[in-house]
Amino acid sequence: xxxxxxxxTVLLVAPLVVGGLLWIRSFRVSDDLTWDSAKQEGGKWQxxxxxxYAGKGKLIYYRxxxxxxxxxxxxxxxxxxxxxxxxxxxxxxxxxxxSGSGRFGxxxxxxxxxxxxxxLVIPFWAVTGAAVVLCLPxxxxxxxGWVRAYRRQHGLCxxxxxxxxxxxxxxxxCGFSVSGKKDTGEAPDPQ
Amino acid sequence: MGRGFATCGDxxxxxxxxxxxxxLVIAGVVVLAVLAWLLxxxxxxxxxxxxxxxxxxxxxxLDEDEVLRLIPPPYSPQRAVDFGRGRGPPTAxxxxxxxxxxxxxxxxxxxxxxxxLVNAVQWVMFLSRPRVEYVKDLMLVPYxxxxxxxxxxxxxxxxxxxxxxxxxxxxxxxxxERRMEDRExxxxxxxxxxxxxxxxxxxxxERALGEFPFATTHLYxxxxxxxxxxxxxxxxxxxxxxxxxxxxxxxxWRFEDEVTEPRPxxxxxxxxxxxRRTPTGQWNPAELLANVERQTSLKFNxxxxxxxxxxxxEESAPTRPGGGR
Numbered sequence: 440x441x442x443x444x445x446x447x448t449v450l451l452v453a454p455l456v457v458g459g460l461l462w463i464r465s466f467r468v469s470d471d472l473t474w475d476s477a478k479q480e481g482g483k484w485q486x487x488x489x490x491x492y493a494g495k496g497k498l499i500y501y502r503x504x505x506x507x508x509x510x511x512x513x514x515x516x517x518x519x520x521x522x523x524x525x526x527x528x529x530x531x532x533x534x535x536x537x538s539g540s541g542r543f544g545x546x547x548x549x550x551x552x553x554x555x556x557x558x559l560v561i562p563f564w565a566v567t568g569a570a571v572v573l574c575l576p577x578x579x580x581x582x583x584g585w586v587r588a589y590r591r592q593h594g595l596c597x598x599x600x601x602x603x604x605x606x607x608x609x610x611x612x613c614g615f616s617v618s619g620k621k622d623t624g625e626a627p628d629p630q
Numbered sequence: 631m632g633r634g635f636a637t638c639g640d641x642x643x644x645x646x647x648x649x650x651x652x653x654l655v656i657a658g659v660v661v662l663a664v665l666a667w668l669l670x671x672x673x674x675x676x677x678x679x680x681x682x683x684x685x686x687x688x689x690x691x692l693d694e695d696e697v698l699r700l701i702p703p704p705y706s707p708q709r710a711v712d713f714g715r716g717r718g719p720p721t722a723x724x725x726x727x728x729x730x731x732x733x734x735x736x737x738x739x740x741x742x743x744x745x746x747l748v749n750a751v752q753w754v755m756f757l758s759r760p761r762v763e764y765v766k767d768l769m770l771v772p773y774x775x776x777x778x779x780x781x782x783x784x785x786x787x788x789x790x791x792x793x794x795x796x797x798x799x800x801x802x803x804x805x806x807e808r809r810m811e812d813r814e815x816x817x818x819x820x821x822x823x824x825x826x827x828x829x830x831x832x833x834x835x836e837r838a839l840g841e842f843p844f845a846t847t848h849l850y851x852x853x854x855x856x857x858x859x860x861x862x863x864x865x866x867x868x869x870x871x872x873x874x875x876x877x878x879x880x881x882x883w884r885f886e887d888e889v890t891e892p893r894p895x896x897x898x899x900x901x902x903x904x905x906r907r908t909p910t911g912q913w914n915p916a917e918l919l920a921n922v923e924r925q926t927s928l929k930f931n932x933x934x935x936x937x938x939x940x941x942x943x944e945e946s947a948p949t950r951p952g953g954g955r
Contacts, residue, residue, distance in 0.1 A: 552706060
């Protein structure tokens with residue numbers, strides 16, 4: 440149980456660490472991660488690029504479509520691509536950025552590239568804040584587990600931390616059973 | 631002895647446990663620091679993120695094995711800039727041709743009045759109108775979009791790609807093929823040698839058309855344009871084959887190049903605005919050629935020859951109802 444809790448904690452803390460590092464990175468490097476897909480409909484190739492752009496404390500998810508006609512037997516290239524640039528604010532790197540609307544660093548753009556293109560700007564503080572909210576309960580549970588394990592290992596009462604090495608079956612301070620069970624009710628919180 | 635050893639062992643295990651934890655913490659911090667350094671500080675890119683330009687280049691370019699691409703609307707913001715806002719009617723989307731050459735693409739054609747198959751064939755295959763023959767009404771089948779052409783691709787390869795794309799874009803079984811046919815042609819022969827034409831000099835002076843370098847060949851018929859001044863759009867420079875292509879396009883006659891050496895490296899010509907304004911057929915092409923002969927010493931003779939002709943055909947009924955745009 441404790442092992443699973445530790446894994447869960449690591450899994451929930453990881454986004455916070457990565458998010459925080461990416462926040463710092465966005466002021467050093469602007470990244471553009473894209474996924475290109477295309478399908479042929481009625482002779483024309485319908486392309487869609489989905490991308491995530493990070494620049495100067497902002498994260499952008501964008502989607503931009505376009506259409507081409509290509510020679511038969513020459514399908515377009517699709518797949519992942521990553522590009523790195525000098526840190527550039529989305530307002531300077533995105534065409535028609537000013538046409539969007541939003542508050543508190545959140546920004547939404549429509550048709551900024553061609554008709555049907557969409558982009559959503561999310562400030563990094565919001566991403567990091569969400570990661571904190573997500574991992575806080577797990578961290579508290581993990582801490583409780585760590586304290587209990589430490590007390591058990593060092594001969595302290597699991598409930599109150601009193602030294603029970605010389606005591607019998609019960610903690611003289613809180614009455615909690617040294618074997619881990621209390622006569623009545625739940626164990627008090629170790630904190 | 632046994633108790634003392636056990637006590638000592640307990641102490642050692644307690645210490646090693648603390649040590650182990652400390653090392654784990656230190657290792658964790660080091661890993662995190664290295665990760666942070668790699669992620670945040672190791673990379674130093676130099677170029678700014680101009681995404682609009684990057685996206686435009688992704689669309690308006692060709693893959694390695696590609697020779698032709700058609701981009702229909704809606705167009706990118708950069709394309710609107712390339713088209714030139716303020717030119718043509720405000721609502722016109724127009725059609726453009728980008729040629730892919732060494733170092734990137736450049737705009738070579740713009741049209742404001744709508745794109746037709748005849749334009750596409752001319753722009754993509756670099757063939758003047760008299761070298762292509764159309765079946766039925768194919769010439770005026772409309773299309774919408776910008777072409778990107780690889781200029782160094784062989785003509786046959788471009789024709790093959792054009793046929794494939796037109797079939798998809800227009801929904802018609804259009805076929806482009808080359809055949810050897812007997813046709814009337816104008817053979818341009820002799821040696822390129824510029825001559826002073828006193829009659830032309832008098833007309834230019836009389837109508838205040840401006841100053842022209844001696845090397846400018848004037849393409850005109852009975853009367854030079856009455857508009858004073860020079861429209862520099864009408865003055866062009868190119869090689870001899872390009873000059874003959876202009877004559878082909880103007881006269882709608884097919885030319886065969888048999889001009890002897892030494893051939894001029896560059897030719898400068900001025901097309902009289904009247905030729906542009908007046909529809910072909912309302913002026914005498916023979917007179918135009920006679921004027922060119924007087925200025926350049928070339929000889930133009932009409933004859934019949936078996937020459938390659940490109941045909942634009944339709945193989946069967948439309949595959950999609952409606953077709954076109």
